[in-house]
Amino acid sequence: MEPQGTALRHDALVYDSGDEWVELGAAFLRRGLEAGEGGVVAHTRQGLSLMREALGADASEVRFVDVSAAYTRPVRTLASYHAVYAEQLRRTPSLRAVADVQFGPDPGEWDLWTGYEAAFNRSFSHLPAWVLCTYATGSLPEAVREGVWRTHPGVVSGGTWTRSALFEEPERLLRGSSAARRPMQVLRPLPVVDGVEQFRELLARELVAERMPSARVLDMLLATSEVFVNAEQHGGGVVSIRVGRADGRFACEIVDRGAGFDDPLAGYLAPRPGVGAGLWVARQLTWCIDFFTSADGFTARIVM
Amino acid sequence: MTPVARLSPDEERDLVVAAELGDHEARRRLVEACLPAIVALAGTFRRTSRIERRELVQEGIAGLLLATRRFDPSLGTPFWAYASYWVRKAMQELVADLARPVALSDRAVRVLATVRAARADHLRQHGAEPTTEELSRSTGLPQAQIERLQAAERTPHSLEERVDQDGVAVATVGERIADPQAEWAFDDVLDDIEVGEVRALTDLLDDRERLVIRQHFGLDEPAQTLRGIATGLGVTAERVRQIEAGALAKLRASLARPAVAVPNET
Numbered sequence: 001m002e003p004q005g006t007a008l009r010h011d012a013l014v015y016d017s018g019d020e021w022v023e024l025g026a027a028f029l030r031r032g033l034e035a036g037e038g039g040v041v042a043h044t045r046q047g048l049s050l051m052r053e054a055l056g057a058d059a060s061e062v063r064f065v066d067v068s069a070a071y072t073r074p075v076r077t078l079a080s081y082h083a084v085y086a087e088q089l090r091r092t093p094s095l096r097a098v099a100d101v102q103f104g105p106d107p108g109e110w111d112l113w114t115g116y117e118a119a120f121n122r123s124f125s126h127l128p129a130w131v132l133c134t135y136a137t138g139s140l141p142e143a144v145r146e147g148v149w150r151t152h153p154g155v156v157s158g159g160t161w162t163r164s165a166l167f168e169e170p171e172r173l174l175r176g177s178s179a180a181r182r183p184m185q186v187l188r189p190l191p192v193v194d195g196v197e198q199f200r201e202l203l204a205r206e207l208v209a210e211r212m213p214s215a216r217v218l219d220m221l222l223a224t225s226e227v228f229v230n231a232e233q234h235g236g237g238v239v240s241i242r243v244g245r246a247d248g249r250f251a252c253e254i255v256d257r258g259a260g261f262d263d264p265l266a267g268y269l270a271p272r273p274g275v276g277a278g279l280w281v282a283r284q285l286t287w288c289i290d291f292f293t294s295a296d297g298f299t300a301r302i303v304m
Numbered sequence: 305m306t307p308v309a310r311l312s313p314d315e316e317r318d319l320v321v322a323a324e325l326g327d328h329e330a331r332r333r334l335v336e337a338c339l340p341a342i343v344a345l346a347g348t349f350r351r352t353s354r355i356e357r358r359e360l361v362q363e364g365i366a367g368l369l370l371a372t373r374r375f376d377p378s379l380g381t382p383f384w385a386y387a388s389y390w391v392r393k394a395m396q397e398l399v400a401d402l403a404r405p406v407a408l409s410d411r412a413v414r415v416l417a418t419v420r421a422a423r424a425d426h427l428r429q430h431g432a433e434p435t436t437e438e439l440s441r442s443t444g445l446p447q448a449q450i451e452r453l454q455a456a457e458r459t460p461h462s463l464e465e466r467v468d469q470d471g472v473a474v475a476t477v478g479e480r481i482a483d484p485q486a487e488w489a490f491d492d493v494l495d496d497i498e499v500g501e502v503r504a505l506t507d508l509l510d511d512r513e514r515l516v517i518r519q520h521f522g523l524d525e526p527a528q529t530l531r532g533i534a535t536g537l538g539v540t541a542e543r544v545r546q547i548e549a550g551a552l553a554k555l556r557a558s559l560a561r562p563a564v565a566v567p568n569e570t
Binding site for chain 1: 505
């Protein structure tokens with residue numbers, strides 16, 4: 001059986017009622033099953049129950065994923081989906097997914113999740129998957145609804161598929177929504193050590209002194225090691241290291257001599273041949289990582 | 305007034321951040337501070353025959369912990385103002401899932417009869433309740449379908465239903481549910497949730513790798529030099545360094561696995 005495609009197709013379905021979501025979503029999945037594709041439904045428990053009922057006997061061919069607690073930080077959500085898709089793609093040559101995005105109540109975080117949808121286009125661009133992100137129009141604020149059209153090349157609305165005229169290249173959208181960064185003045189300098197092993201020893205002492213839970217110490221050591229090695233190998237060497245608490249979180253800034261890079265998707269691309277996975281790993285393990293150029297040099301800030 | 309109003313904004317932020325980082329004591333304090341508000345939110349849901357208040361509160365605590373993992377203090381929103389949305393949403397999900405009218409189709413009724421017959425057979429043969437997996441094997445039905453049918457037919461207990469003791473009505477079901485604010489052991493719920501969600505990366509390591517990582521970086525014990533660890537293990541310091549590097553590489557690889565087979569690789 002031949003795959004239906006070799007690359008991602010990322011569309012949105014905006015719907016007015018649960019009945020519409022179930023009807024269109026189930027039909028979308030069934031067409032895939034008939035063609036030998038795998039099926040994934042990602043929703044809250046209620047949505048999963050409705051879709052399971054609608055699919056009837058076909059439900060046994062579909063993987064159901066409860067996403068109630070999956071939408072925490074964008075890259076962690078991407079990693080969760082990546083794991084689900086990876087498992088499915090070991091069984092079928094391609095897949096179709098119906099995924100409900102969990103926007104929250106705080107307008108301050110809407111850009112973050114719109115950015116997640118933009119990054120999705122690139123993160124899984126290599127996967128033979130057709131993902132239909134679903135949005136209940138009645139409960140969504142205008143800014144989020146507009147974001148749907150900006151982040152999905154195609155949108156199904158009123159039962160009709162439309163190519164989105166508002167779709168923006170993900171890099172452009174992400175650059176437009178990211179805030180300017182500056183070095184944190186509250187951080188204290190650490191000696192610049194020779195090699196990543198010494199750096200880990202030094203940073204471990206700082207993290208333990210900060211009473212960071214052990215599991216998270218290891219997460220931070222892994223994440224910062226990736227950045228440190230990047231700075232040594234591609235940034236001309238580490239110039240300075242600063243650590244400390246800022247806004248309640250432990251932060252580490254690593255400054256290198258290089259010109260840096262301007263890639264808002266760095267660390268958002270799911271692992272694939274030819275693409276380094278270091279920043280993908282580092283982002284999964286931390287609260288956030290920012291890159292910026294300051295008077296000190298090209299700076300990576302890793303926040304736990 | 306918010307549940308954590310007795311804390312300063314910085315204290316509230318630090319508590320939420322610590323909870324997000326997996327600090328068990330911080331989670332406990334945060335849940336304790338928010339529990340009255342969670343219970344109050346649970347009280348706003350109409351009582352139905354299918355959902356107990358304890359279940360609502362349990363979902364609410366799960367919603368609160370989700371909120372800690374999303375909450376960004378730099379946005380300036382007070383924590384409870386943010387978290388209450390997720391607490392309520394978690395409760396609504398439970399209500400919607402369990403309180404949906406269950407109207408079994410003719411086909412579902414026939415399937416349910418098959419499940420009941422298989423259960424009866426199993427009881428006769430083994431003298432014990434079958435697991436869902438066993439029912440699935442004997443009926444050929446998916447486990448999820450069996451679980452759904454069993455949930456649909458489970459006998460509802462109304463909170464107002466009288467509970468008899470020796471033939472005398474002594475209380476309602478609702479009255480027998482301990483008051484979470486007073487005596488309900490929410491710790492158990494928190495433990496259950498944490499057991500389900502917390503999986504440290506070190507779980508992926510073998511005993512020796514875990515020991516080297518813990519001793520070298522001082523995780524829950526004083527940090528040691530590679531030479532000191534080597535003496536304890538009876539190997540060279542270089543060997544300890546190799547074990548550590550291998551362990552870190554293993555953890556990294558577990559997070560960086562591609563989804564699809566790499567061309568030209570087996």
